[in-house]
Amino acid sequence: MNEKEIAELRRRFRPEKTSITHIRGCCVNENREIVSQFDQSLALLSQEESEKFLSLLRKTLSGGIGKNLVDITFTTQQVADSPEHRLLMALRSSALKDEQAVQTFFQQVIGSLSLEGNYLILLARDAYDVPYRSRDGERQDDASAEVFSYLLCAVCPVKQTKPGLSYHIRENEFCTPVPDWLVSAPELGFLFPAFDERTTNLYNALYYTRDTAENHPEVVDALFRSPIPMPASAQKETFQSLLGDTLGADCSLEVVQAVQEQLCQLIQEHKECRQAEPLTLSKGTVTCVLRSCGVSDRHAESFDGKYDEAFGPDAALSPGNLVDTRQLELRTPDVTIRVSAERGDLVDTRVIDGVKYILIRADEGVQVNGVNVQIS
Template structure:
């Protein structure tokens, strides 16, 4: 799914937009015991509560594609006859009315998921009469050629609030508020099937993880029997380690700066062109950047071997997972320097009298702890 398609489904989660009439839920405690199960009709739920439930579900479609929203692709064999795909289809085709299938899903989540504390499994089903869009992008609501029937699962931590002093307007007084259980935004979840090219695609699902450092592969294994990409934070760390180890002595500031600038440039162009398809950078594209920096063939080939071993030869990565477009960071054991990526030219590395230095060109506006300082001529080397 691309950004436009995700946004189109996200807009469904409003009382006046969706066909969601009820949600199913399973409350699980920290001992992995089911505390309660219930089915709640949104038609008889107060509007404020209904909107909050839909807002929780909507958060399962938030974040960045490739970072928080991960495409899951089933093999032809899985779609043809696997237990995991058969279960998802049973849930969707029965509109969550197949009790055996619902209980099986609950048990898959409970038996596999490793998170601390209590949590709530929320399940809902929706049918969307997809409005036709002409070639010029004009929407025609009365010309629907596709009905997108899908399920959405949200796994929300349930946390105990702290006792507090609260103001009560009805008697114009402050009173103690007791500790209570609060449903937090979803930590994990999924959409099935995918909404690709604005059509139903039973070969794909969309997996959600709030954290960029933990994607809970154990849950993906239980639900889809598939390995999903490593978390975005791990991708960034691994990519940096590959550059440093493979390029060895040729991994200079200028080389890392060039890779950073190239990836940031790709992200900027993709955004400016309003491309909806997720941006990917390939192993070959990084190789070209390294070659343009004068890195030797030996070290370029070492980089490719490590890339293939860690990510796969034909796997493209999201540049947003590899660089921070807001800053370029230089770090020593004692000092951290953060630089505007657009002014990375202000930084250079030198060896002066046998000592290694990071030099930053400074004109006006230099501050230390918020205090403006002057660099005197006597500091001239």
């Protein structure tokens, strides 16, 4: 799915636009025990309460594609006949009224998820009458292309409020309120089926994870029996390690800067082209980038082999997961320097009298602890 398709579905999660009639919920304690369940009709809630439920669900369609939002792909055999796909289809086709399917789903999540404390599983089903769009992009609300029926799941931590003082105006006194439990933003969730090219794709789901360093692969395996790409943060760390290990003594500031600049340029060009599909890089493209940055053929071939071991030979990576597009960070055991990604030209390295230095050009506006200082 691309950003436009995700944004189109996100706009559905308003009380006046959604066709969600009820939400199934399951509260789980820290011992993985179900303490309560509910089948909540949105029509019986106030607008404020309804908006809060829909807001929690909507958050599972937020974040960066390839970072927080990851495509999950089913094989043809899974779609034809597999217990994981049958379960999702039963939930969808029954509009969450198949009680056995709902309970099976709750148990699969609980049995696979390792999450500290209490949490809430929310499950909703919506039917979207997709407006027709002509080739010129004009939307025609009176003409429908299809009805997109889908599930949306959100798993939200439930945390106890911190103790404190509250003031009661009527009684004119302070008191300690009774601790309460609040539902936090979703930790993970998913959309099924995918809304690819504004139509139903039963071969894909869109998986959400709040933390780019932890995507809970055990839940993905339990629900989809499908591999999930390495978390975005781990992709960046792995790429950095590969680059350093491959180049060894030839891994200079200039090479690392050049790689970052090349990848940032690819990202910028993709944005300017206004292409709907997310930008991904194959192993061959990444290797070409390294060669264009001055990496020798010997080192490039070594990078190829280590890339296969780390990511897999067919892995397509988002360049935004490999480098920081906003800043260049230089770190020593005692000092950390952050420079805007666009001003890498301000940084240089030198060896003076046998001592290694990082040099930063500082013409004006130099501050130390918030105090303007002069360099003379």
